[in-house]
Amino acid sequence: MxxxxxxxxxxxxxxxxxxxxxxxxxxxxxxxxxxxxxxMKPRQVVESISDLYYGYYANIHRGVYLFSQISTEKYENARSVVKKYINAKYDEEIIFTRGATESINLIAHSYGRPNLKEGDEIIVTEMEHHANIVPWQQLCKETGAKLRYIPFDDKGELILEEYDKMVSNKTKIVSIVHISNSLGTINPVKYIFNKAKEVGAVTLLDASQSIQHVKVDVQELNCDFLAFSGHKIYGPTGIGILYGKLHLLEDMPPYQTGGDMIKSVSFERTLFADIPGRFEAGTQNIEGAIGLGAAIEYVSSIxxxxxxxxxxxxxxxxxxxxxxxxxxxxxxxxxxxxxxxxxxxxxxxxxxxxxxxxxxxxxxxxxxxxxxxxxxxxxxxxxxxxxxxxxxxxxxxxxxxxxxxxxxxxxx
Ligand SMILES: Cc1ncc(COP(=O)(O)O)c(C=O)c1O
The missing domain is CATH 3.90.1150.10 (Aspartate Aminotransferase, domain 1)
Known part of the structure; x- marks a missing residue:
């Protein structure tokens, strides 16, 4: 300093x-x-994108020609960079999305809809960003599940005794913000998720405000899903990450359908691709993913x-x-x-x-x-x-x- x-x-x-x-x-x-x-974006991120556009740009996962292969390799390499950064086990556990908002919506849609029913409960906190409230509210409307929240005190700290009383075998999803974007509170995620796991609930961490500040280790935190946006960690806008445990993602239906997320299509039926492709329909944000990879490498180098x-x-x-x-x-x-x-x-x-x-x-x-x-x-x-x-x-x-x-x- x-x-x-x-x-x-x-x-x-x-x-x-x-x-x-x-x-x-x-x-x-x-x-x-x-x-x-x-x-803001460092030179290294901007250059990773201009290198792509000026040097080797092509659509990914499709062309047999060299530029398409290089672009694909760089895109997939960005996935590995994210995997390593959050200590996920497999590359396939990393899904590129448009941002944290889309990541949470994807889970509400593809995990929530098939798995929740009337009487089930979802727990968030009182200090959530709307992106971690509204998708669950919509899901509750559709399924009859109930949305509950852990209150916080006047300092902005979660009242964990209330959580302890709230969590039960009705709890199916516990989705909490790691660091509050309006209060700055760093929440005791490990405690909250360990407790959720005792009742078999699935856990989601909104790491939008933590991923750029502190180490986020999905295995250590007992996290089933994690969401963040690239633009909060010195990367481009329009790109984000959904991490999900392999076995959960494998069982989930797609969020969007179309090109690139299929194994085969006929007018009678469609076979969906394996993960992560199943959740990446259509032409992807190639420059976004590559830029995000560069941003994470930049942060890691510091x-x-x-x-x-x-x-x-x-x-x-x-x-x-x-x-x-x-x-x-x-x-x-x-x-x-x-x-x-x-x-x-x-x-x-x-x-x-x-x-x-x-x-x-x-x-x-x-x-x-x-x-x-x-x-x-x-x-x-x-x-x-x-x-x-x-x-x-x-x-x-x-x-x-x-x-x-x-x-x-x-x-x-
Ligand atoms: C804690 C938190 N969650 C979710 C979001 C949503 O991020 P995005 O708008 O990039 O999808 C934000 C953005 O401000 C945030 O601060």
Whole structure:
């Protein structure tokens, strides 16, 4: 860290991989504090995509010619990179989707519909992103199953005693967010999933906000399914991952049908391909998958432990500084927290905060962050959220803190 001579993390070198961070926004140096919404892309990711388009692009899984074979190889290699990163057992357990939203919908459709019935229960948490609420709600409507949620306390920590009381042999799916995108809470996944396994429930981890910050090991976490989006981990938009245990995926019907997901088609019947092809209908997002592979290799080359440590130091610094401002109320004060801060500034509306910050070159997120039930818990409709990634600096935080002070002055 720049102001800390003991920190070995070379943030200047990392920033040089992200040309966009040297841009100006509204004629001010860009201070990008919205990585929880989407991360910026390093040169290595952009180049992996331009190499494909300029060098060897062709459709995959079809051509016998060289470029098609190289493109296929690179696409399949990206699958192996993801497998290794989350410590899955087999490449076939990795399905490319459009993002976390599609991954969760796929499970609700292809696992949920055939396996759930009236009286069954699905457990989520009160702090879910809408992407991990609405697909289950729809599934409950169709099957008669019931959606339940683990409440959290005012610090933003799950009340596990409530979960312990809730989980039963009616529980069929436990689908929880690893790190809350609006509170930053890191949830005790292992405890929750171990308990789910005691009653034979299937577990799904929404790793959208954790995959880029901490080690996510699907075997260690007792995870049957896992979902995340590429754009949150420095990869392209429009690509995501669904991980599923082999035996579960093998038993599941397709989510979408069409080309490339079949073994054979006649007008009388169709035989579906084995996994993962069965879940990848139509021409795939080839550049997305290759870009995601490059992003994960990039993150791995820095090291997740180093990233987690550095980001934690940013969080601690930001916390200390922001708490010196009496008008600030932090929403989400869990002990285990990732590098984001949601806050209120007395009665100044978060949209006004965001608009003034924008003029200062500071990109923060304002609104309900696709977590309306979380906002409801606190009796609010919106927060301002600053989220930090490994390319942020102490200087970024200093500018952000000055920005808050300026917002307050504007409304005095
Ligand atoms: C925790 C969490 N889950 C799911 C999603 C949905 O991701 P996407 O919109 O990329 O599908 C997000 C995105 O903000 C998120 O933060």
């Amino acid at each position: 720049k102001n800390d001579p003991n920190c070995k993390f070379d943030v200047a070198k990392i920033r040089s991989d992200f040309p966009i961070l040297s841009q100006k926004m509204n004629a001010k140096p860009l201070i990008y504090l919205d990585s929880a919404a989407s991360t 090291g997740l432990d180093e990233i987690a440590q550095y980001e934690h130091s940013l969080l601690e610094y930001a916390n200390q500084k922001i708490r010196e401002i009496p008008q600030v109320t932090i929403i989400g004060n869990a002990k285990q927290k990732a590098s984001l801060i949601s806050f209120l500034l007395e009665d100044i509306h978060p949209h006004d905060v965001g608009t003034i910050m924008d003029k200062l070159g500071i990109a923060v997120r304002t609104g309900q962050h696709c977590t309306e039930p979380t906002m409801k818990h606190f009796g609010i409709t919106a927060t301002t959220r600053a989220s930090f990634a490994f390319y942020n600096t102490i200087d970024d935080i200093n500018v952000f803190i000055e920005g808050i002070k300026q917002v307050i002055e504007t409304f005095e």
